[in-house]
Amino acid sequence: MKTPVAENERGRNITQWMSQKPLFWMILFFLIFPFIMPYKALATLILIFGLFSLGFNILYGYTGLLSFGHAAYFGLGAYGCGILLLRYDVSVWTGLVCGILVASTGALVIGYFCLRRRGIYFALLNLAFAQMIYFVAYQWVSLTGGEVGLRNIPVPPLSLPGFTLSIQGSLTFYYFSFFLVTIALLILKRILDSPFGRVLESIRENEKRARACGYNTNRIKLLSFVISGAFSGFAGGMYTLYMRFAGIEYLYWTTSGNVVMMTLLGGAGTFFGPFVGAALFLFLEDIISVYTKHWMIVIGGFFFFCVLLFPEGIWGRLKMVLDRRTKP
Amino acid sequence: MEVLKTENLSIHFGGLRAIDRVNFALEKGEMHSIIGPNGAGKSTFFKLISGELSPSAGKIWFNEEDITRCPQHIVSQKGIAVSYQITNIFPRLSTFENVRVAVQSRKTAYNLWSRAESHREINEQATKILSAVKLLDKKNVLAANLPHGDQRHLEIGIALGTAPLLLLLDEPTAGLNPTETMATTNLIKEIARDLSVILVEHKMNVVMNISDRITVFHEGAIIARGSPQQIQEDPMVRKIYLGEKEG
Numbered sequence: 001m002k003t004p005v006a007e008n009e010r011g012r013n014i015t016q017w018m019s020q021k022p023l024f025w026m027i028l029f030f031l032i033f034p035f036i037m038p039y040k041a042l043a044t045l046i047l048i049f050g051l052f053s054l055g056f057n058i059l060y061g062y063t064g065l066l067s068f069g070h071a072a073y074f075g076l077g078a079y080g081c082g083i084l085l086l087r088y089d090v091s092v093w094t095g096l097v098c099g100i101l102v103a104s105t106g107a108l109v110i111g112y113f114c115l116r117r118r119g120i121y122f123a124l125l126n127l128a129f130a131q132m133i134y135f136v137a138y139q140w141v142s143l144t145g146g147e148v149g150l151r152n153i154p155v156p157p158l159s160l161p162g163f164t165l166s167i168q169g170s171l172t173f174y175y176f177s178f179f180l181v182t183i184a185l186l187i188l189k190r191i192l193d194s195p196f197g198r199v200l201e202s203i204r205e206n207e208k209r210a211r212a213c214g215y216n217t218n219r220i221k222l223l224s225f226v227i228s229g230a231f232s233g234f235a236g237g238m239y240t241l242y243m244r245f246a247g248i249e250y251l252y253w254t255t256s257g258n259v260v261m262m263t264l265l266g267g268a269g270t271f272f273g274p275f276v277g278a279a280l281f282l283f284l285e286d287i288i289s290v291y292t293k294h295w296m297i298v299i300g301g302f303f304f305f306c307v308l309l310f311p312e313g314i315w316g317r318l319k320m321v322l323d324r325r326t327k328p
Numbered sequence: 329m330e331v332l333k334t335e336n337l338s339i340h341f342g343g344l345r346a347i348d349r350v351n352f353a354l355e356k357g358e359m360h361s362i363i364g365p366n367g368a369g370k371s372t373f374f375k376l377i378s379g380e381l382s383p384s385a386g387k388i389w390f391n392e393e394d395i396t397r398c399p400q401h402i403v404s405q406k407g408i409a410v411s412y413q414i415t416n417i418f419p420r421l422s423t424f425e426n427v428r429v430a431v432q433s434r435k436t437a438y439n440l441w442s443r444a445e446s447h448r449e450i451n452e453q454a455t456k457i458l459s460a461v462k463l464l465d466k467k468n469v470l471a472a473n474l475p476h477g478d479q480r481h482l483e484i485g486i487a488l489g490t491a492p493l494l495l496l497l498d499e500p501t502a503g504l505n506p507t508e509t510m511a512t513t514n515l516i517k518e519i520a521r522d523l524s525v526i527l528v529e530h531k532m533n534v535v536m537n538i539s540d541r542i543t544v545f546h547e548g549a550i551i552a553r554g555s556p557q558q559i560q561e562d563p564m565v566r567k568i569y570l571g572e573k574e575g
Binding site: 190191193194195196197198199201202205206208209210211212213214215216217220223 | 378380400401402404405409410416417418419420421425428429430432433434435436437438439440441442443444445447486489490
């Protein structure tokens with residue numbers, strides 16, 4: 001009688017330990033990730049859009065605010081980074097930081113106005129603002145290149161103490177992105193586990209009560225919006241570096257739609273869900289687009305069935321099953 | 329000393345005078361009940377005091393400070409908490425987290441860098457409150473999965489989490505069976521030892537049992553106030569409130 005219980009316990013301990021160190025496993029996984037994928041560029045793309053979805057998830061999954069306009073922050077980050085690199089000959093770091101700053105400032109201004117309304121009005125105000133930015137970028141050719149976008153953005157080698165490192169190769173660029181995404185993940189995890197992160201969750205669950213508990217929910221939601229915009233802008237800046245190009249389609253509403261789909265597919269409100277969703281989405285797109293240019297139909301159908309079968313997302317469902325196993 | 333005072337407090341919704349020139353005063357440490365038929369304006373009165381609604385006219389003082397135009401979260405920070413009639417909890421957070429986040433509101437909201445669990449004082453305070461509302465053994469259960477009676481207690485626990493000086497209890501025994509009502513009544517008695525409490529309640533046995541004083545609302549105005557015994561004997565109250573119930 002005793003032994004199976006003990007074994008069970010041991011098994012539980014291992015799974016518990018694994019579930020307590022999720023970041024460790026994720027980082028380990030992404031270390032070997034490019035060798036699992038059909039080609040390295042796809043792995044990089046998954047990292048970048050995973051980060052974007054993660055940024056979106058702060059607002060949707062953790063604060064309970066659905067935005068249909070996150071293309072704006074992704075695009076602002078992409079153009080902020082791209083314009084600086086192309087016109088001012090700055091380092092990659094300066095470009096990325098500038099992208100993050102532009103995106104956060106955009107989020108601060110847009111968030112300030114959008115947060116005056118709730119629910120569907122909030123979601124659509126976001127869409128409206130994002131479309132405004134899209135059209136401004138479209139018209140302001142001298143700054144953004146308009147319809148053509150910004151081409152041939154230089155990506156200077158990284159100057160590290162003692163040596164310089166070119167990030168042109170697809171594998172070096174992957175590990176460069178991996179490094180940045182890891183830092184972003186660590187920061188994000190820290191924020192979500194902080195007292196502030198807990199207030200976000202309480203607002204998602206019951207904003208009225210959070211306010212009655214003495215939290216200035218309007219200001220907290222705005223801060224969440226800005227953080228979400230900053231991470232989205234970070235992803236946008238990385239995408240510019242990866243493509244060496246900043247295009248008007250980054251700002252288009254389909255980008256906003258994709259990030260909603262990726263997040264829901266993986267599982268909103270879970271830490272890794274958005275990554276899983278982004279990976280599935282991009283992987284499917286990559287495979288199917290070889291056979292047909294109507295790949296969106298297949299992904300759409302897949303999305304449809306996933307949302308019907310696992311409304312909590314693929315990772316969300318997996319997590320539920322795992323939690324049930326590990327909890328006594 | 330008066331903890332709470334309202335002066336000609338009024339709110340109108342269109343033509344309806346939901347609260348009409350109410351002058352109310354609460355002594356420090358008092359356990360004061362408000363009774364009155366449905367629609368008398370009791371819950372609206374709570375919403376005005378807690379800052380959820382802004383009055384059309386009149387003033388509210390809390391510890392001799394004018395809080396009439398304070399937004400809701402500021403009123404909470406000053407020390408007024410509400411336990412709601414319709415259960416108003418954080419459903420997909422654990423019972424512990426429900427209270428913990430309320431306790432945390434007194435310390436920090438914008439701390440982005442420490443671990444929420446690492447704040448010992450907050451954890452200890454939350455544990456103490458859970459034990460007071462008899463939910464410590466269910467601390468890891470999702471609030472949504474608690475039975476109704478426990479949710480009513482959690483509701484009070486969240487309000488206590490904000491360390492209030494004045495607690496507004498809006499029908500804390502709503503939907504409870506007689507045994508649960510008894511338990512909750514005892515809980516309120518315990519709480520009221522250290523706090524000023526205003527209780528809105530329909531169950532007369534509860535009100536008469538635990539109140540120091542009672543105020544009777546009718547159609548948005550105060551029609552009587554006094555000790556439980558005075559209220560029971562007041563002919564006007566008997567006619568429009570107690571009488572209605574008996575008839």
